[in-house]
Amino acid sequence: MNKIGIIGGGFTGTMTAVQLITKSTAPFVITIINERETFNKGVAYNPYSDKHILNVITGKMSAYPDNPDHFLDWVMSRHEFQDRDKTLIANSFLPRKLYGEYLTEIWAETIKIAESKGIDVNVIDSFVIDLDVNENSVSLLLENENNLIFDECIIATGNQIPRNPAVINNEFYKSKNYYQNPWLIDSVKNLKNDLPVLLIGNGLTMVDTVIGLLEQGFKGEIFSISPNGFNILPHRHNGLKYNKLTEELTDNLSLFELVRLVNRHIKTVREYGVSAEPVIDSLRPHTQKIWKNFTDSEKELFMSRLRHLWGVARHRIPLHMHDKIQKLQIEGRLHINSGKIIDITESDKFVSVEYFNHHDHKMHTLNVSRIINCTGPETDLMNVEKSFLKNCLIKGILTQDKLKLGITADTETFQVLDPQGRPHTGLFTLGSNLKGELWESTAVNELRGQAEKLADKLKVAKHSQEVKNAETL
Ligand SMILES: Cc1cc2nc3c(=O)[nH]c(=O)nc-3n(C[C@H](O)[C@H](O)[C@H](O)COP(=O)(O)OP(=O)(O)OC[C@H]3O[C@@H](n4cnc5c(N)ncnc54)[C@H](O)[C@@H]3O)c2cc1C
Numbered sequence: 001m002n003k004i005g006i007i008g009g010g011f012t013g014t015m016t017a018v019q020l021i022t023k024s025t026a027p028f029v030i031t032i033i034n035e036r037e038t039f040n041k042g043v044a045y046n047p048y049s050d051k052h053i054l055n056v057i058t059g060k061m062s063a064y065p066d067n068p069d070h071f072l073d074w075v076m077s078r079h080e081f082q083d084r085d086k087t088l089i090a091n092s093f094l095p096r097k098l099y100g101e102y103l104t105e106i107w108a109e110t111i112k113i114a115e116s117k118g119i120d121v122n123v124i125d126s127f128v129i130d131l132d133v134n135e136n137s138v139s140l141l142l143e144n145e146n147n148l149i150f151d152e153c154i155i156a157t158g159n160q161i162p163r164n165p166a167v168i169n170n171e172f173y174k175s176k177n178y179y180q181n182p183w184l185i186d187s188v189k190n191l192k193n194d195l196p197v198l199l200i201g202n203g204l205t206m207v208d209t210v211i212g213l214l215e216q217g218f219k220g221e222i223f224s225i226s227p228n229g230f231n232i233l234p235h236r237h238n239g240l241k242y243n244k245l246t247e248e249l250t251d252n253l254s255l256f257e258l259v260r261l262v263n264r265h266i267k268t269v270r271e272y273g274v275s276a277e278p279v280i281d282s283l284r285p286h287t288q289k290i291w292k293n294f295t296d297s298e299k300e301l302f303m304s305r306l307r308h309l310w311g312v313a314r315h316r317i318p319l320h321m322h323d324k325i326q327k328l329q330i331e332g333r334l335h336i337n338s339g340k341i342i343d344i345t346e347s348d349k350f351v352s353v354e355y356f357n358h359h360d361h362k363m364h365t366l367n368v369s370r371i372i373n374c375t376g377p378e379t380d381l382m383n384v385e386k387s388f389l390k391n392c393l394i395k396g397i398l399t400q401d402k403l404k405l406g407i408t409a410d411t412e413t414f415q416v417l418d419p420q421g422r423p424h425t426g427l428f429t430l431g432s433n434l435k436g437e438l439w440e441s442t443a444v445n446e447l448r449g450q451a452e453k454l455a456d457k458l459k460v461a462k463h464s465q466e467v468k469n470a471e472t473l
Pocket of ligand 1: 007008009010011012013033034035038039041042043044045053054055056096126127128129156157158159160183388431432442443444445447
C-alpha cells in the first residue's frame with residue numbers, strides 16, 4: 001500500500017490529509033508528524049488568548065475551496081451562535097481558537113471517512129530532525145530517534161519562529177528577558193509594571209502581543225520599534241468590491257507600470273472618500289501571477305522598497321482592535337517608533353536598548369524589562385536552528401529561492417526541486433514554503449486551494465503509476 005508522510009499538522013498539513021483521505025478511492029497509509037498540542041491548529045489557531053482573533057472575516061475562512069460557506073455554516077450550527085444574525089457573523093472576526101476547534105472537528109469527521117475506506121491514519125507526536133531522498137522513497141529521522149520511510153512525503157512546516165535582529169552584541173539573545181517566540185503565553189506573563197516592555201516589529205503579532213500583555217494585567221508602557229513605524233490599518237470597507245483596476249491588468253506588467261496603475265486607482269477612490277483597501281484587495285487573486293511574471297530584479301526592488309507598504313495595506317485589523325490600539329497610543333501607554341536597533345545590553349536592573357530613531361535621526365536609549373520579538377515568521381531556512389530543512393539545504397536536497405523566502409518548487413506539481421532544478425518525484429511542499437515562488441502563500445485563502453490541488457496531483461500520480469505498473473506486468 002502507498003505510504004504518504006506529512007511533516008507538520010497545522011492548517012496545511014491537516015487539510016492536505018483531509019483532501020487526500022476524502023478524495024481517495026483506494027486504501028493507503030498516511031502519517032502526520034506534529035507535536036500533540038498544536039496538531040490540526042498549528043501556530044495560528046492555537047493562540048494563548050481568546051482575544052486573539054482571525055484577521056479575515058468568517059465568511060471567507062472556509063477550509064474548503066469548493067464550499068465557501070463551510071466555516072460560516074459550522075459557526076451558525078453551534079449553540080452559542082444560533083440566535084445571531086448570519087450576515088453580521090459572516091462579516092465579523094471570530095476568535096482564532098474557535099477556528100482551531102473547527103479544524104479539529106473536520107479532522108474527527110475525516111477519521112471516520114478514513115475508517116470507512118480502510119485508510120490507515122497515524123499521527124505521531126514528535127519532530128522531524130532529518131530527511132533523506134532515496135531512489136523511490138523519502139526517509140525521515142524523528143526527534144524520538146525513530147526512522148520512517150514513505151513513498152511520498154509532504155513538507156508542510158509552515159511558520160518558523162522570528163529571526164533575531166542583527167545587533168552588535170548577540171549575547172543578549174540568550175537572556176531570559178528575551179522572547180524569540182511571541183506565540184507562547186510565557187512571553188507576556190510575569191511582568192512588573194515599573195519598567196516598559198519592548199516589542200520588535202509593528203504588525204499583527206505586535207497587536208496580539210499588546211492584547212496578551214493587557215490581558216495578563218500589564219499596566220506599564222509598551223514600546224515598539226520597526227524600520228518604518230507605519231501605523232497598522234483597520235478594515236474600513238468590508239465587502240466593498242472594486243473591479244476597475246483588474247480590468248486594466250495585462251500580462252507581463254512591470255513593477256513600475258503596476259505601481260503607477262495602483263497609485264492612479266487609489267487616487268480615484270480617495271476622491272470619493274474611500275481608502276486604498278478595496279484597490280489593494282482587488283489585486284489579491286492576481287498577486288501570484290503578477291509575482292511570477294516579475295524579473296528577479298523587480299522582485300528584489302519590491303522586497304527592498306515596497307514590501308513594508310504592501311504588508312501594511314494587506315495585513316489589517318478589525319476596527320474595534322484598531323480603536324483599542326489607538327486609545328493606548330493616545331493614553332501614552334503604547335509608543336510606536338520607526339527606527340533600527342543597534343545594540344542591546346543587560347544589567348541586573350534592566351535591559352538597555354540603543355536605537356537609531358528614523359524620525360529625529362538621533363540615537364536613543366530605552367530601558368526595558370523584557371524584549372519580545374514580533375517581527376513575523378523567518379523565511380531564510382539557513383537561519384532556522386536545529387531544522388531538517390537547513391540540513392536538507394546543506395546536503396543539496398533542496399534549494400532556496402534567490403530572495404530566501406522559501407523552498408524552490410514546481411508550483412503546478414508542488415514537487416521540491418533539487419539544486420539542478422530537477423523535481424524530486426516523491427517530495428512535495430506547499431504553504432509558506434512557496435512564498436519565494438508565489439509571494440502570497442500564507443493565508444487560508446491560498447492554502448486550502450493548494451491542499452486540494454496537491455491531493456489531486458498525488459491521486460493522479462498514484463493512478464498513473466498503477467497504470468504504468470499494470471502495463472509492465
Ligand atoms: C499568529 C498568526 C495568525 C494568523 N491568522 C490568520 C488568519 O486569521 N487568517 C488566515 O487566513 N491566515 C492567518 N495566518 C496565516 C497562517 O499562516 C495560515 O492561515 C495557516 O495557519 C498556516 O498553516 P500551516 O500549517 O502552513 O503552518 P503552521 O500553522 O505554522 O503549522 C505548521 C506545523 O508544522 C509543525 N512543524 C514544523 N516543523 C516541524 C518538524 N520538523 N517536525 C514536525 N512538525 C513540524 C509545527 O509545529 C506546526 O504545528 C496567521 C498566521 C499566524 C502566524
